Amino acid sequence: MAAKTASTDTVKKRSQIKAIWFRYKKNKLAVAGLILLVVLILVAICAPLIVPYEKVVEQNLMERLAPMSGAHWFGTDEYGRDMFARIIWGARYSLALGVGSIIISLIFGALIGAVCGYVGGKLDNIVMRLMDVLLAIPQILMAICIVAALGQGAFNLLIAMSASTVPKFVRIVRSSVLSLKQEEYIEAARACGTGDGRIIYRHVLPNVMGPIIVQATITMAMTILAISSLSFIGLGVPTPQPEWGTILSENKSQMRYYPYLCTIPGIAILVSVIAMNLIGDGLRDALDPKLKN
Amino acid sequence: MLKYIVKRLLILIPIVFGISFIVFAILSFTPGDPVMNILGNGADAQAYEAKREELGLNDPFLTRYFNYIKGVLTGDLGQSWNYNTPVSAELARTIPKTLMMAVLSVGLMLLLGLPIGIISAVKQYSIWDNLSTAAMLILTSMPLFWLGLMLLQKFALDLKWFPATFPTDGMGTWKHWVLPAVTCMASMMASLVRTTRSTMLEVIRSDYIRTARAKGATEKRVVMKHALRNALLPVVTLVGLNFGLLMGGALVTETVFGIYGVGYLLVNAVKSRDVPLVMGSILFVATCIGVVNLLVDVLYAYIDPRLRSQYVTPKKIKGEEE
Numbered sequence: 001m002a003a004k005t006a007s008t009d010t011v012k013k014r015s016q017i018k019a020i021w022f023r024y025k026k027n028k029l030a031v032a033g034l035i036l037l038v039v040l041i042l043v044a045i046c047a048p049l050i051v052p053y054e055k056v057v058e059q060n061l062m063e064r065l066a067p068m069s070g071a072h073w074f075g076t077d078e079y080g081r082d083m084f085a086r087i088i089w090g091a092r093y094s095l096a097l098g099v100g101s102i103i104i105s106l107i108f109g110a111l112i113g114a115v116c117g118y119v120g121g122k123l124d125n126i127v128m129r130l131m132d133v134l135l136a137i138p139q140i141l142m143a144i145c146i147v148a149a150l151g152q153g154a155f156n157l158l159i160a161m162s163a164s165t166v167p168k169f170v171r172i173v174r175s176s177v178l179s180l181k182q183e184e185y186i187e188a189a190r191a192c193g194t195g196d197g198r199i200i201y202r203h204v205l206p207n208v209m210g211p212i213i214v215q216a217t218i219t220m221a222m223t224i225l226a227i228s229s230l231s232f233i234g235l236g237v238p239t240p241q242p243e244w245g246t247i248l249s250e251n252k253s254q255m256r257y258y259p260y261l262c263t264i265p266g267i268a269i270l271v272s273v274i275a276m277n278l279i280g281d282g283l284r285d286a287l288d289p290k291l292k293n
Numbered sequence: 294m295l296k297y298i299v300k301r302l303l304i305l306i307p308i309v310f311g312i313s314f315i316v317f318a319i320l321s322f323t324p325g326d327p328v329m330n331i332l333g334n335g336a337d338a339q340a341y342e343a344k345r346e347e348l349g350l351n352d353p354f355l356t357r358y359f360n361y362i363k364g365v366l367t368g369d370l371g372q373s374w375n376y377n378t379p380v381s382a383e384l385a386r387t388i389p390k391t392l393m394m395a396v397l398s399v400g401l402m403l404l405l406g407l408p409i410g411i412i413s414a415v416k417q418y419s420i421w422d423n424l425s426t427a428a429m430l431i432l433t434s435m436p437l438f439w440l441g442l443m444l445l446q447k448f449a450l451d452l453k454w455f456p457a458t459f460p461t462d463g464m465g466t467w468k469h470w471v472l473p474a475v476t477c478m479a480s481m482m483a484s485l486v487r488t489t490r491s492t493m494l495e496v497i498r499s500d501y502i503r504t505a506r507a508k509g510a511t512e513k514r515v516v517m518k519h520a521l522r523n524a525l526l527p528v529v530t531l532v533g534l535n536f537g538l539l540m541g542g543a544l545v546t547e548t549v550f551g552i553y554g555v556g557y558l559l560v561n562a563v564k565s566r567d568v569p570l571v572m573g574s575i576l577f578v579a580t581c582i583g584v585v586n587l588l589v590d591v592l593y594a595y596i597d598p599r600l601r602s603q604y605v606t607p608k609k610i611k612g613e614e615e
Contacts, residue, residue, distance in 0.1 A: 133311035136579055138538050141559070145316050148563040148571070149323035225436050232438045233548045233560050248439060255446055262446070266439035273434035 023286040030282020036275035044091040055085035057240050065258055074264050077251055083261065086242040087268055093154060093243040095272065098224040101161035102216050108162070109169020110212065114200045116170065117177030128174070134167040140226050147235045154237045157230065161223055172215055176208035210287040217283055221276035228269050244269050298591060305583040310362070312579045313572065317358050320568050327566050331374055348374065361572065370576075371569035373562075380573035383558060388577070389464065391554035394546070395539035397470055398478035399532060406482040407528070410489025415516055417494060425490075429483040441476040441549035448472060459552045477546045481535045488531050492524040499523075526597055533589030537582035 025031055043050070060080035068075045074083035116124040134142065146160035180186060181204075189199050228245030230236035237243035239250055244265045251261035328344045329336070336344075345351055349360060364371055370380035413422045449457035455468050496502065497520055505519045544556025551557075555574055562570035593600050 129307075130311070133308050133315065136308050136582060137312055137316075137575070138578070138582070140544070141575065141578060144544075144560070144563050145319050145571070145575070148566065149319045151323075221434065225434075228436050229438060229545045232436070233545060235560065235563065245436070245438075248436075248442070252442060255442060256450055259446055262439070262442055266436060266443070269436050269439065270431070270434055273436075274430060277430060277434050 020286045024282050027282045027285060029278050030286075033275045033278025033282065036271060037279060040091055040095060040272050040275065043088060044095050047089050047092055050088050051082070051085040053089065055082045056089045056242050057081065065254065068260065075258065075260060077247075077261060078254055081240075083247075083264065086247055087244070087264060090242040090244045090247055090265065090268065091272075093237055093241060094224055094227065094245075094269065097154065097158055097161065097227050097237075097243070098220050098272075098276075101158050101165065101223055101227075102220045104158070104162035105165035105169055106212070106216055109166045110173050110205060112166070113170040113173025114177050114204055114208075117174040118181065118196065118200050118204060124174075127170070131167040131170050134164075135171065139164045139168075139222075140229065143226065143230060144235055147230065152235060152238045154241060154243070157227060157236050160230075161227060165219060165223065168219065169212065169215070172212060173208060176211060177204055180204055180207055214280060214284045214287060217276055217280035221273045221280065224269065224273055224276070294591075294594065298587065301587045301590070305580070305587070308583060309576065309579050313362070313365075313576055314358065316572060316575050317361065317568075318354070320566075320571060321354050321357065327374060327568065330566050361569075365576070370573040373567055373570045375562075375565050375567045375570070380569050383570060384555070384573055384577055387553055387555045387558045390552055391540060391543060391547070391556065393464065393470065394473060394477060394543050394552065394554060395536055397474040398481065398539065398543075399536050401474050402478040402482045402485055402535070403532065405478075406485035407489055409482075410486040411493060411516065411521065413486065413490040414493030414497065422490075425486060429486045432479045432483040435479065437476055437480060438545045438549050440479055441472070441546055444472045444476060445549070459550050461553065473546050473550045473552060476549065477539065477543055481531075484535075485528065485531055488527050489524065492527050493520055496520045496523045522596075526593065529589055529592055529596060533585050533592075537585035540578055540581035540585075 047053075058081060060076070062080065063072070063076050064078055064080040066072050066076040066080070072082050072084060074087060076082055077086070112127060116127050137145075142164035143157075143160040146163055147156055150156035150159060177200075186199060186203055189203050194202075227236055228243065228248070231243045231245030232249045234249065237246050239246055247265040248262055251258070251265070255262045328341055328348065328350065332340060332344060349357055352360070361371065368381075370384070372378070373380055373383055376383065409425050413425045416422055445457055448454045449472065455472050456465075459465055459469050459473075502515060502519055505515045510519070540555065543554060544560050546552075547554045547557040548560060555577065559571065559574040559578075561567075562574060
């Protein structure tokens with residue numbers, strides 16, 4: 001019996017994912033976005049195979065501000081560091097920070113939101129008032145405050161970005177849970193004597209995942225922009241680490257005569273954010289066919 | 294209505310205090326010594342202690358917070374640790390520039406975004422619609438500071454149409470504001486176009502639009518009079534939201550163009566750990582956002598009579614019906 005339920009479960013899950021994928025792949029732009037993102041992630045993962053890290057930080061003043069050439073595909077910056085290496089390794093920082101912070105805030109946001117929405121009462125009231133306060137501060141300002149407190153650095157930036165996105169997810173998850181709570185299958189599960197934790201984990205969360213995933217992809221795009229902005233104004237990843245925003249900030253003084261030093265990292269950010277936005281739009285249409293009609 | 298506004302203003306108070314408490318706590322419980330920052334590493338112990346006492350850093354956290362709030366309530370935002378000037382004076386110096394930037398970019402966004410959104414919706418799937426959708430996608434995905442740098446490179450340094458630097462004092466001329474306003478409004482415009490387009494599309498398919506057409510109203514009248522007015526509600530939210538955010542959120546644009554506005558002030562204050570200045574700017578931004586949100590809600594009632602009933606207590610409606 002148990003085996004049978006498990007197998008129907010997996011069949012159902014697979015067919016649901018298949019149905020979503022079927023709708024998703026009809027959207028050509030969304031597929032293009034997905035391919036772009038996969039390529040970017042591969043570049044980020046394989047960075048050590050493409051160029052060694054030494055090239056990222058190695059200063060060679062003899063070759064400072066060298067133009068684009070076979071030896072330096074994207075030229076070199078004012079310290080003679082190879083721009084190609086910095087951009088490739090920059091993918092690691094920018095994407096890892098963006099993806100990482102969304103995963104962290106998603107986990108916390110989903111947990112807090114689901115518990116608040118499901119339990120309700122005083123706990124819900126207190127937590128939501130706190131979230132109201134946190135949501136009243138723009139995300140980037142909140143992140144700036146946290147970075148100011150913790151100090152500059154990639155890890156601190158990760159914490160700051162995650163913490164400042166949590167309230168948003170709490171709100172979305174909570175409202176979805178509230179609308180689900182009265183559904184009959186939740187009531188049925190409760191009537192069967194299922195514990196609250198299991199109901200939240202097995203029945204509530206899987207059913208609210210759709211809007212959350214869409215929101216997460218779009219927020220990820222915004223987070224990557226915010227991370228590069230913070231790095232640009234000098235409150236994010238410090239030099240010589242090659243985050244794209246940091247690279248732009250380093251090179252802005254050379255913009256007059258070496259514009260490509262600023263153009264290339266900007267295009268890198270632009271491309272990854274476009275990819276995420278396309279995926280977000282595609283997922284929204286695929287996960288919620290009602291919206292499209 | 295008045296009751297509603299007063300109620301909302303009352304709700305704003307705990308939110309602003311909550312924010313101030315959280316930010317104050319974050320800034321207080323962090324490693325690093327603000328006194329060392331101010332005096333430098335070579336300071337002797339006596340001067341160090343005196344400075345700590347002067348700034349009230351020897352008091353417990355809650356005492357410090359209450360002292361600060363007591364000051365705020367009497368209109369004293371404290372002294373900036375780094376500049377030794379009153380925080381209110383620094384804010385007074387920077388607010389006009391930020392306000393100018395917000396007004397200009399929101400105005401420009403409406404001027405460009407609304408027509409583009411309307412055209413996209415009315416001529417759905419035409420070449421204009423596709424072009425604008427693609428352009429807006431690129432604009433939302435573009436880092437603002439990068440766009441600012443590119444505009445500076447092209448229009449200030451290459452073509453020399455606009456000045457590349459912003460005067461430290463005074464408001465500059467209109468030429469100084471063109472590039473910052475364009476940069477600032479870029480991503481906002483993209484979301485405005487998207488919202489206008491999607492709400493217009495929804496409205497255009499509704500029955501009353503068909504009725505208007507059946508009555509023989511001209512297309513222009515149908516779009517401008519019947520459709521646009523009904524599609525305006527989400528647009529008002531968006532404008533309000535952006536305006537509120539801009540009061541502090543223009544920090545990236547302000548940094549790129551060197552405009553000494555609230556955002557710039559805040560970033561510098563954060564970098565140098567100037568707690569009173571950070572607190573003052575954050576309080577200002579939070580209050581602005583709260584007030585603008587309230588204004589948006591009130592404006593709703595004027596645009597959409599259906600919503601007005603929500604602000605009136607049920608009893609009164611009953612009375613009106615009788």
